[in-house]
Amino acid sequence: MKPQREFDVILRGGRLSQSLRAICTAAQRRKWRARIRLLEDWARVDDREERDLFVVMQHGDLLNESELQQARRKRTAGEKRFLVLPDETPIESIWERIFKLGVRSAHRIHTPRLETGDIRTYLKRFLSSLAESSEQQTIMDAWWEGEQFVVISPTFERLHVPVDVIAKIRHAPIEERHNFEIDECGTFVYWPGHDVHMGWEQFHQAVDPQARVRAQQKSEAFDKRYGQAIRRLRVEKGLTQAQIAGLDARTVRRIEHGLTRVSANALRKLAAAHGMEVNHYLTQLAARSQMRPATSS
Numbered sequence: 001m002k003p004q005r006e007f008d009v010i011l012r013g014g015r016l017s018q019s020l021r022a023i024c025t026a027a028q029r030r031k032w033r034a035r036i037r038l039l040e041d042w043a044r045v046d047d048r049e050e051r052d053l054f055v056v057m058q059h060g061d062l063l064n065e066s067e068l069q070q071a072r073r074k075r076t077a078g079e080k081r082f083l084v085l086p087d088e089t090p091i092e093s094i095w096e097r098i099f100k101l102g103v104r105s106a107h108r109i110h111t112p113r114l115e116t117g118d119i120r121t122y123l124k125r126f127l128s129s130l131a132e133s134s135e136q137q138t139i140m141d142a143w144w145e146g147e148q149f150v151v152i153s154p155t156f157e158r159l160h161v162p163v164d165v166i167a168k169i170r171h172a173p174i175e176e177r178h179n180f181e182i183d184e185c186g187t188f189v190y191w192p193g194h195d196v197h198m199g200w201e202q203f204h205q206a207v208d209p210q211a212r213v214r215a216q217q218k219s220e221a222f223d224k225r226y227g228q229a230i231r232r233l234r235v236e237k238g239l240t241q242a243q244i245a246g247l248d249a250r251t252v253r254r255i256e257h258g259l260t261r262v263s264a265n266a267l268r269k270l271a272a273a274h275g276m277e278v279n280h281y282l283t284q285l286a287a288r289s290q291m292r293p294a295t296s297s
């Protein structure tokens with residue numbers, strides 16, 4: 001099991017804090033997997049605790065010299081990252097201020113491209129995806145840079161995905177490529193015009209051959225273990241491979257050896273042959289998937 005991740009999120013700026021109250025109240029009712037401590041005061045940031053700190057502020061707050069100095073100088077035991085959100089401040093006036101934050105890595109700062117009216121929705125996704133990130137990697141933001149689709153995690157890790165590796169999108173017109181949505185918890189990116197869903201792992205596997213190999217090996221190991229459970233249960237019930245109505249013995253054999261992933265249709269037929277409802281059959285398989293494989297045929 002992955003260790004529980006812990007984060008401090010400090011919200012700077014009166015307007016920003018006010019807009020987040022409803023989000024924070026709703027979020028606290030959810031059982032966040034990661035411990036996220038929401039702060040509104042620099043004094044509450046504890047540099048002795050091993051927590052990453054996210055400084056969430058709007059462009060205009062960077063023009064406040066005192067705020068800028070606090071953000072730059074505040075020490076943390078974990079990593080410090082900056083999420084700088086748009087407001088009415090001209091973007092040209094903040095680049096020098098961003099430089100003064102002392103940020104030297106793209107992995108420590110993110111300035112999203114969104115309308116100010118979308119900030120609340122964006123922050124809700126940021127907090128939700130940060131919470132989910134202790135269980136699985138999630139997507140906080142995404143955009144196109146020419147022929148590359150960029151996805152960014154809530155901890156600001158970036159993937160640059162060439163359009164050519166997104167099979168159903170690569171031949172789509174530019175406007176259709178840009179017509180995508182991110183679900184509210186950052187689980188996946190969705191292109192409604194092409195019925196394409198991709199999560200962080202799918203994007204990672206698209207750009208990293210080793211990740212594809214690891215995912216394939218994990219899938220093959222699951223197929224083999226599940227096939228062994230199917231075989232064990234069949235043997236316990238005194239059935240032969242040829243007695244599974246609707247499936248030929250060769251198909252059953254391939255499923256049991258992990259050479260073919262069992263489909264929903266095959267599961268229904270296996271359950272019926274065992275005289276069980278599908279849910280009961282699946283429960284029985286789960287109980288046997290951790291056992292040593294049967295040896296009889």
